[in-house]
Amino acid sequence: MRLHRNLTFAVIDGLTEIFNEGSYADKVVEKLLKRDKRWGARDRAFVAETTYEMVRWKRLYAEIAEVKEPFNRDNLWRMFAVWATLKGITLPDWKYFESTPSRRIKGRFDELSKIRKFKESIPDWLDALGEKELGSEVWGQELQALNQQAPVVLRTNTLKTTREKLHDLLLEIDVDSNFLKEYPEALQLKERSNVFTTDAFKNGLFEVQDASSQKVAHFLEVSPGMRIVDACAGAGGKTLHLASLMENKGQIIAMDIYENKLNELKRRAKRNGAHNIETRWIENNKTIKKLHQKADRVLIDAPCSGLGVLRRNPDAKWKLKPEFIQEIQETQQQILQEYSKMVKPGGKLVYATCSILPSENQQQVDLFLATDAGKDFTFVKDEKILAHTSGYDGFYMALLERKNS
Ligand SMILES: C[S@@+](CC[C@H](N)C(=O)[O-])C[C@H]1O[C@@H](n2cnc3c(N)ncnc32)[C@H](O)[C@@H]1O
Numbered sequence: 001m002r003l004h005r006n007l008t009f010a011v012i013d014g015l016t017e018i019f020n021e022g023s024y025a026d027k028v029v030e031k032l033l034k035r036d037k038r039w040g041a042r043d044r045a046f047v048a049e050t051t052y053e054m055v056r057w058k059r060l061y062a063e064i065a066e067v068k069e070p071f072n073r074d075n076l077w078r079m080f081a082v083w084a085t086l087k088g089i090t091l092p093d094w095k096y097f098e099s100t101p102s103r104r105i106k107g108r109f110d111e112l113s114k115i116r117k118f119k120e121s122i123p124d125w126l127d128a129l130g131e132k133e134l135g136s137e138v139w140g141q142e143l144q145a146l147n148q149q150a151p152v153v154l155r156t157n158t159l160k161t162t163r164e165k166l167h168d169l170l171l172e173i174d175v176d177s178n179f180l181k182e183y184p185e186a187l188q189l190k191e192r193s194n195v196f197t198t199d200a201f202k203n204g205l206f207e208v209q210d211a212s213s214q215k216v217a218h219f220l221e222v223s224p225g226m227r228i229v230d231a232c233a234g235a236g237g238k239t240l241h242l243a244s245l246m247e248n249k250g251q252i253i254a255m256d257i258y259e260n261k262l263n264e265l266k267r268r269a270k271r272n273g274a275h276n277i278e279t280r281w282i283e284n285n286k287t288i289k290k291l292h293q294k295a296d297r298v299l300i301d302a303p304c305s306g307l308g309v310l311r312r313n314p315d316a317k318w319k320l321k322p323e324f325i326q327e328i329q330e331t332q333q334q335i336l337q338e339y340s341k342m343v344k345p346g347g348k349l350v351y352a353t354c355s356i357l358p359s360e361n362q363q364q365v366d367l368f369l370a371t372d373a374g375k376d377f378t379f380v381k382d383e384k385i386l387a388h389t390s391g392y393d394g395f396y397m398a399l400l401e402r403k404n405s
Pocket residue numbers: 231232233234235236237238239255256257258261282301302303304331335354
């Protein structure tokens with residue numbers, strides 16, 4: 001691979017914003033990709049993937065490059081030289097790479113690869129937490145899986161098409177994909193591609209949604225005609241899936257504390273041809289009280305650490321703080337306590353997170369079941385999805401049923 005100056009500069013500029021200004025990697029990459037209209041698919045892939053890799057391996061590369069945060073541009077060039085050297089890329093004779101110690105880089109990499117926090121590039125506190133919760137062996141395997149690039153998985157919008165038809169339609173524009181056996185609406189792309197620019201996407205035939213995430217709506221055991229509350233709907237990834245499983249019949253009330261996310265949900269619902277979704281902004285607990293005992297199904301796709309989705313969101317590991325994990329766990333329990341009251345007697349509740357930590361998952365459910373509000377529920381089943389065993393995002397989902405009396 002030959003390095004191109006303007007593409008490499010774009011990566012360095014992006015990293016400056018992500019590492020030093022606290023900007024989110026996905027937003028920065030989105031902006032970088034708009035920088036030059038002449039860039040082709042390969043150029044864009046280089047900018048996006050290199051930026052993400054540098055974010056993913058920040059600690060390892062900084063250690064090898066012997067630089068410390070806050071990084072100045074020279075530091076970032078040194079880290080970039082580490083990335084390129086380890087990739088086996090011949091460094092061009094740009095001034096930034098003068099006297100790059102290639103052999104030393106490889107030697108340091110071999111040494112540091114024996115120490116997990118460097119090998120997997122993770123902050124000390126998070127490494128200790130993961131080991132405490134999952135055990136050293138599972139945590140090590142999980143970290144390795146979470147440091148891979150995520151595959152692109154689509155969810156067919158069955159309100160508009162079938163998986164077979166979508167597969168053939170995409171093939172006509174040279175986007176080849178595989179069916180995934182245990183995920184009835186999923187198509188996994190054989191090669192990465194920007195599917196958002198396709199007519200099929202613009203016409204609402206699919207959404208991009210990880211395979212693990214596609215399990216959640218099925219877990220809720222919905223059927224057409226029901227009244228469903230999606231209590232933490234965000235921009236509606238799972239709401240749209242629920243709408244398609246309900247064949248547009250019945251009612252979905254999609255709620256969130258952020259109105260702007262619900263506005264995005266409305267736009268997506270229109271594109272998807274999903275007509276049975278009503279959004280409700282949660283201003284205060286009155287919004288919840290009005291729905292006490294009114295829903296056949298309640299989905300709590302709870303706010304969480306996001307540790308199960310580090311593959312697509314690698315900067316989260318640098319932005320997360322121990323205090324945040326503590327706070328979010330309190331919020332998770334509060335949400336369970338309050339929002340479970342919306343379930344009708346005989347109705348069902350799914351508590352889900354994209355975290356792999358038992359303290360955000362089964363321990364929250366156990367805690368809830370032992371409280372007054374939880375005594376009305378029985379535990380039906382749960383599923384703990386790890387990235388290294390599934391090949392997809394880490395997720396948790398538990399199904400509870402409200403007793404009839
Ligand atoms: C995991 S995300 C939801 C993702 C979404 N369900 C999807 O599939 O695209 C969690 C959501 O919970 C929302 N949230 C945070 N605190 C909340 C609360 N107290 N009540 C309701 N929603 C909350 C966040 O704004 C966020 O959109």
